Amino acid sequence: MLSRSAQGVYWMGRYLTRAHHVSHLLELHVQALVDRSVEEIHFGWRRIYRAMKRLPPAGEEWLPEAEELALADSFTLADDLTFERSNPDSVWSSLERGRENARQMRHCISAEMWSCLNLAYLRMRDLETVDIWRTPEAFYGQTCNEIHNFVGIADATMYRGAAWRFMRLGRAIERVQLAVSLILAQTELGRRMKRRTLGWASMLRMHHASEAYSRLYGIEIRPSRVLDLLASDPLLPASVLSSVRAAAAELDAIATGPDAEADAAARRLAGRAGAMILYDWPEARDREELLRRVDRCTRDLHGTVLDAFVDYGIQDAPLR
Amino acid sequence: MLPRRAWPGECLSAPGARRTSPTRGQLLDFDSYDHDPAIFDEMFVARGAPREHCRAVHEALRSVRRQELETIQERVTRSFSQEGITFTVYGDEEAEERTIPIDCVPRLLRLAEWRELEVGLVQRISALNLFLADVYGDCRIVRDGVIPIDVVFDCPQYRPEMRGVSVPNNAWVAVCGTDIVRTHEGFMVLEDNLRVPSGVSYMIANRKAVKAGLRRLFRTCRVQEVEHYGRLLRQTLTELAPGGRPDPSLALLTPGTWNSAFYEHMFLAQEIGAELVEGQDLLVNDGFVYMRTTAGLRRVDVIYRRVDDDFLDPLVFRRDSLLGVPGLLNAFKRGHVTLANAPGTGVADDKSVYAYVPDMVRYYLAEEPLLKNVDTRLCRRPEDLEYTLDNLEHLVVKRVGESGGHGMLVGPHSTPEERDEFRESLRAAPAEYISQPTLALSRSPCLVDGRAEPRHVDLRPFVLTGAQTRIVPGALCRVALRRGSLVVNSSQGGGGKDLWVVDL
Numbered sequence A: 001m002l003s004r005s006a007q008g009v010y011w012m013g014r015y016l017t018r019a020h021h022v023s024h025l026l027e028l029h030v031q032a033l034v035d036r037s038v039e040e041i042h043f044g045w046r047r048i049y050r051a052m053k054r055l056p057p058a059g060e061e062w063l064p065e066a067e068e069l070a071l072a073d074s075f076t077l078a079d080d081l082t083f084e085r086s087n088p089d090s091v092w093s094s095l096e097r098g099r100e101n102a103r104q105m106r107h108c109i110s111a112e113m114w115s116c117l118n119l120a121y122l123r124m125r126d127l128e129t130v131d132i133w134r135t136p137e138a139f140y141g142q143t144c145n146e147i148h149n150f151v152g153i154a155d156a157t158m159y160r161g162a163a164w165r166f167m168r169l170g171r172a173i174e175r176v177q178l179a180v181s182l183i184l185a186q187t188e189l190g191r192r193m194k195r196r197t198l199g200w201a202s203m204l205r206m207h208h209a210s211e212a213y214s215r216l217y218g219i220e221i222r223p224s225r226v227l228d229l230l231a232s233d234p235l236l237p238a239s240v241l242s243s244v245r246a247a248a249a250e251l252d253a254i255a256t257g258p259d260a261e262a263d264a265a266a267r268r269l270a271g272r273a274g275a276m277i278l279y280d281w282p283e284a285r286d287r288e289e290l291l292r293r294v295d296r297c298t299r300d301l302h303g304t305v306l307d308a309f310v311d312y313g314i315q316d317a318p319l320r
Numbered sequence B: 001m002l003p004r005r006a007w008p009g010e011c012l013s014a015p016g017a018r019r020t021s022p023t024r025g026q027l028l029d030f031d032s033y034d035h036d037p038a039i040f041d042e043m044f045v046a047r048g049a050p051r052e053h054c055r056a057v058h059e060a061l062r063s064v065r066r067q068e069l070e071t072i073q074e075r076v077t078r079s080f081s082q083e084g085i086t087f088t089v090y091g092d093e094e095a096e097e098r099t100i101p102i103d104c105v106p107r108l109l110r111l112a113e114w115r116e117l118e119v120g121l122v123q124r125i126s127a128l129n130l131f132l133a134d135v136y137g138d139c140r141i142v143r144d145g146v147i148p149i150d151v152v153f154d155c156p157q158y159r160p161e162m163r164g165v166s167v168p169n170n171a172w173v174a175v176c177g178t179d180i181v182r183t184h185e186g187f188m189v190l191e192d193n194l195r196v197p198s199g200v201s202y203m204i205a206n207r208k209a210v211k212a213g214l215r216r217l218f219r220t221c222r223v224q225e226v227e228h229y230g231r232l233l234r235q236t237l238t239e240l241a242p243g244g245r246p247d248p249s250l251a252l253l254t255p256g257t258w259n260s261a262f263y264e265h266m267f268l269a270q271e272i273g274a275e276l277v278e279g280q281d282l283l284v285n286d287g288f289v290y291m292r293t294t295a296g297l298r299r300v301d302v303i304y305r306r307v308d309d310d311f312l313d314p315l316v317f318r319r320d321s322l323l324g325v326p327g328l329l330n331a332f333k334r335g336h337v338t339l340a341n342a343p344g345t346g347v348a349d350d351k352s353v354y355a356y357v358p359d360m361v362r363y364y365l366a367e368e369p370l371l372k373n374v375d376t377r378l379c380r381r382p383e384d385l386e387y388t389l390d391n392l393e394h395l396v397v398k399r400v401g402e403s404g405g406h407g408m409l410v411g412p413h414s415t416p417e418e419r420d421e422f423r424e425s426l427r428a429a430p431a432e433y434i435s436q437p438t439l440a441l442s443r444s445p446c447l448v449d450g451r452a453e454p455r456h457v458d459l460r461p462f463v464l465t466g467a468q469t470r471i472v473p474g475a476l477c478r479v480a481l482r483r484g485s486l487v488v489n490s491s492q493g494g495g496g497k498d499l500w501v502v503d504l
Helices: A003-035 A038-051 A067-082 A091-104 A111-125 A136-157 A162-190 A200-206 A210-217 A223-232 A240-253 A260-283 A287-309 B052-063 B066-082 B111-135 B149-153 B200-213 B215-220 B229-239 B262-272 B328-333 B357-365 B382-390 B416-428
Strands: B044-046 B102-110 B175-183 B186-193 B250-253 B275-277 B282-285 B288-293 B296-299 B302-305 B338-340 B395-399 B408-410 B433-437 B443-448 B451-456 B462-465 B469-471 B476-480 B494-502
Touching: A003 A038, A003 A067, A003 A091, A003 A136, A003 A162, A003 A200, A003 A287, A003 B275, A003 B288, A038 A067, A038 A162, A067 A091, A091 A111, A091 A136, A111 A136, A111 B066, A136 A162, A162 A200, A162 A223, A162 A240, A162 A287, A200 A210, A200 A223, A210 A223, A223 A240, A223 A260, A223 A287, A240 A260, A240 A287, A260 A287, B052 B102, B052 B215, B066 B102, B066 B200, B066 B443, B102 B111, B102 B200, B102 B443, B111 B175, B111 B186, B111 B357, B111 B462, B111 B469, B111 B494, B200 B215, B200 B229, B200 B262, B200 B476, B200 B494, B229 B250, B229 B262, B229 B302, B229 B338, B229 B462, B229 B469, B250 B262, B262 B275, B282 B328, B288 B328, B328 B338, B382 B416, B382 B433, B408 B416, B443 B476, B451 B476
Parallel strands: B102 B494, B250 B275, B250 B302, B302 B338
Antiparallel strands: B175 B186, B175 B462, B282 B288, B288 B296, B395 B408, B395 B433, B443 B451, B462 B469, B476 B494
């Protein structure tokens, strides 16, 4: 597969996963605007912004306490996270970049995938926050569904070649980083709150883990159990461990890259990230630090994958 | 047996939906159709009298409700937008990706007429390929005085770097898009596009969209298929592999996503199973071309290049080009890679050289040209310049180096100021201009505001040459959508139509 094409589908996978993730966070959070307390609403916004490593438009301390203002500001914040072109992680920016990568790599994906994604793009292209604000959860839900559909269509129609692998590798690496960032945002902010359980139930919903948690632990929300489930449960698709394993599996399925050294390093990093969660997590005294190490490892993995398959030096590359 | 008056309404309705009588509602208005006997009409011989092979379509159009046809039109247009079938307009950031407006009423051509065209096109491309081999070889045609030496060697598209080069199967032009117009005098070639002709993807997209809307009518008319173009192109490129290498590795070289025809590049790469590469993906090592893949460097045998000569190789042509590949021309000249079309083919579609194509046919093939040229005056000749200056308001004046409808004066539609401006330019650099009579291009009915209105059309069939010449029975049919306009270029308000070659 052409290296630039591999890079394109890899980024397509990453951007669409990000668009889905932010949409899903917003879908749940705008639902909370209806009946949650101001404290909870503010906590939710702060968590999202911290997870995205971004400050709200006027800085973190800008969020007011009055309820009416909170709702008005929610509009501004939702706009910043949804349609703001200058926010590289807004839903629109991620979807647009994912679609642009798909447009450039249309010959690497199926026609059905392209149509599905292009329709989602066209639907969103002419919208503004004011257009969706009457029922924002419906808009975010539809965006999530469209990206789910895209993934499902890819599953049903895409040839299981290198393009498929690189797309899934991108999605897996992005999922690890998004999940780790969100968990760290929750734990870091949670320490400052009086209510120790604040935000943990919504963390379960954000990771599609509410039902699994209830089945495993009952209805009482305990942060440590939630953390265990989200980080280390191999059966939860959105857990950090599942995503790290998915990345390692995709990498295993891709033939050795031209830069053998970088290739081996990438495989080691994927294995190491998995081992940290699998073996170090149960006994780790500082789990936040462990998650930070997993995050660094995944970021290194991203760079190493590109070194191995895309940006390799041509001197020692095999000729075919 | 299919009903004679089968009409698309049947395929518009969802299964189980109540079907409305086609006679209810307002029908498509043909009564006010402006039939002008001075202009060849593709559908009508005279007012209200359709040509024999157009009867089924005319009958169907007359019996359909206007609203129904508009629904088809809307669906066709929407399908282009949804599938991202777009082109890019330079210097217009607001409309980076645009769809070409498509008229859902097809233009029809009898199969027998098509066959005549086809034979003429094969003859013409044969002569042009021989001409290219000659001007980069012995230059017999120049030495024998058939074409003046300055017309060839002063042409900016003549590439001295290509002298002495030979190409597989002598196919300098593997893909040609010939612009053809029709008048009461018959078909005429307006232009031979021999460098990087585009538009074939729209031919196929138009077909797909219009066929979906007019399914039964399509079958009734026994329309010839065009969708196998990709297979023929692949076959053609494979035949041009260096040294007849079996199962060659193909790549389509695109300038990138910002190129106006990027959609087409992507579409064709997919159709022919080639990698879609940019210059940065390729490198030349020891005279061979390789592309960077995730498994290392892979040799490329045939490059269907959609990058202009100037940008192909910064070591030979424009040094500031970032689109090309250093050393590519050297690899090509050594016969290690095939470039389709070969560099330097632009000399044969230069607007001045165009005037000599009929002479080329006679010279190389000893045959009379089957396809006519438009009478062309070369302003480099004093008598032609004088004639052009005296008759500006009746002529079309074209700058030889321009394309896409730019650098052109359509005399009858011009203002006195525009003519004065052109007069000055002509006097300053006469060799850069040609003039032709303003042709009454044929017209074809289009759906405009719920009515059938005539619009001028042209035709661009795509001619493929490998070990043999192949043409799919269809063409990009361009329409000047503005009333009275003769400019069909998409960048200047032109649109498209599906061309049906019908076996009726």
